[in-house]
Amino acid sequence: MKQKHILVVDDDSSLRRVMKMQLEEAGYEVSLASDGEEAWIKLQETEPYLVITDLRMPTTGLELLRCITKEGLQTTVIVITAFGTVETAVEAMKLGAYDYVTKPVDFDALLVVVHRAMERQNLLEEVRNLRSALDARYGFEGIVGQSKSFLRVLDQAARVSQRDTTVLIEGETGTGKELVARAIHHNSQRRNRPFIAINCGAIPHELVESELFGYTRGAFTGAVAHKQGRFEAADGGTVFLDEVGELPLEAQVKLLRVLQGGEVPKIGANTPIKVDVRVITATHRNLAAMVEDGTFREDLYYRLAVVPLRIPPLRERREDIPGLIEALFLRAKKLHHLEQVTLSSGVRRRMTAYSWPGNVRQMENVIERLLVLSASDLITEEDLPEELTSASANNVSTADFWRDLPEQGISLEAVERNLICRALERCGGNQTHAARFLDISRRTLIYRMEKHGLASAEATTADNPSQG
Known part of the structure; x- marks a missing residue:
């Protein structure tokens, strides 16, 4: 135009x-x-x-x-x-x-x-x-992930965005709970109204009610002017309560009142203030267990968890890791005007094999650190932080990998054979790539293939297509 x-x-x-x-x-x-x-x-x-x-x-x-x-x-x-x-x-x-x-x-x-x-x-x-x-930033299509478990969550989030109901997003720290909450708001009928995010864990307990609900002048010592609460400020839009499990019980009672009647109990006011807000909450804690312990109200829990969404951690959707690395790396390069910088294949391999206990947030921080500290246009394995180069990093979080061991025991030989088969399948029969994936030498891989009767003409020539 x-x-x-x-x-x-x-x-x-x-x-x-x-x-x-x-x-x-x-x-x-x-x-x-x-x-x-x-x-x-x-x-x-x-x-x-x-x-x-x-x-x-x-x-x-x-x-x-x-x-x-x-x-x-x-x-x-x-x-x-x-x-x-x-x-x-x-x-x-x-x-x-x-x-x-x-x-x-x-x-x-x-x-x-x-x-x-x-x-x-x-x-x-x-x-x-x-x-x-x-739309590009907060639309569901802008959230990176192709694993079945993650796509299922996005599909549920897309459908619930069209319905004005409360949503509870569960997941570990750094999995992208706020990003999903923003996408739900941005794709809803409230998209042109405010989206106000509140980290409940970052507000001192004695200030939670005044932050959420506001107060009138003279309501208490130090209240020299009226203060608008976050719910009042979000009227017509969405309130996102991150780490809702950190709310003290007194504030939980008042939050329940807001959800039930759409009324904000402003401190010092004779009558509550009517608001029209959608509430989306998130937590990394087990709220159901907190209900059992008496630290979270049962009636509030059921009000919040009308639609529960669980975002799986990266270790449960490892197929999403390469795409996330690429997307976050491109975004960081653009942010810091370092479009010429690239990642070596060794760096990509180690980052793909890592379990990322801090999830997407940790990955984002590591990538940005690598970029801003890079001494050349090629980031190599020598540039990686210790958490990605240590022996435990290359163990692909074995504690999580083996957490479902059968009580009757398991055959180590069968497990090793199965792992080698799956690695070869993943790498298209290429022994060099499969050995790198398993973090062993190609010579060791061939020895173990022969040990399990897996060596074949097809496999041994896979690295050299000209021989086929």
Whole structure:
């Protein structure tokens, strides 16, 4: 789209020429059409920023305006009408026209209207670009993950975003709970209203109620002015309570009241304040166990967990790790203007094999650290932090890997054989890649393949396709 392109539509050829000359002198690019039908063709070819159209033509300006509105074209329309037929211009305004001018045309006045229309169109363009950026950042398609377990969570989140109900997002620290909460809000009918995130664990217990619900002047010593609470500020939008398990019991009672009646108990106020908010909560703790312990209210738990979503940790969706590494690395490079920096294959291998106990947040921090401290355009294994190069890092979190060992015991030989088979399958039969994946030498891999009767002509020639 050309930012200052104007399409002038009028069946009066002399008026078209004069308008073209006046607008071009003002710095605009101008194209012409003699009627609505010709204008419609040019609209689809050139996508002008602004259309100036006469209302009375063989194919009228009103018909052209209806087509523009119906097709949702992103252009602003100014109409020209004869003096004394302003009611027709009013009809055009109802159909979506920005403004009108009357004949005979006062070109100075027309240029003022055009300038205002261009400013409006520039603003609309900025809004569309911002919306597009928000869609890319907070849309579900912008969240990286292809594992079945993670896609199942995203599917549930996408469906619940269309329903105005409470959601409880469970998951370990760093799994992206707030990102999912923002995506739910951004894809809901409340997307144009506030999204207010509150970390309940970061607020001192004695200040929780005043932060969430606000207070009136004189409600207590030090309350020298009215304070708007977070729920009041989010009216019409979404409140996201992160680490909701950290709320003290007194605040839990008042939160339950908000959920049940949509009323905020402002400290010091005689009557509660009505609010319309959606509540999304998140926690890394086991709220059901806290209910059993008496540290979390049972009635509140069931109010919050109408739709529970559990985000699996990275160690349970290892197939998502390579895609996350790539996405976070590209984002960090763009942020720090280091587009030329790359990761070596060894770094990618170690990062893929690592269990990431801190999940996505830890990965993001490690990648940013590697970038800002990189001494060259290639990040190698020597640049990796100790947690990724230690022996335990290469053990792929064995405690988690073996946590479901059968009580009757297991065959070590069978496990080793199965691991080698799966590694070869994952690497397409390539022994070098499979050995790297298992963190052993290729010679050791071949020895163990022979030990388990896995050596074959296909396998031994897989690294050298020319022999096949």
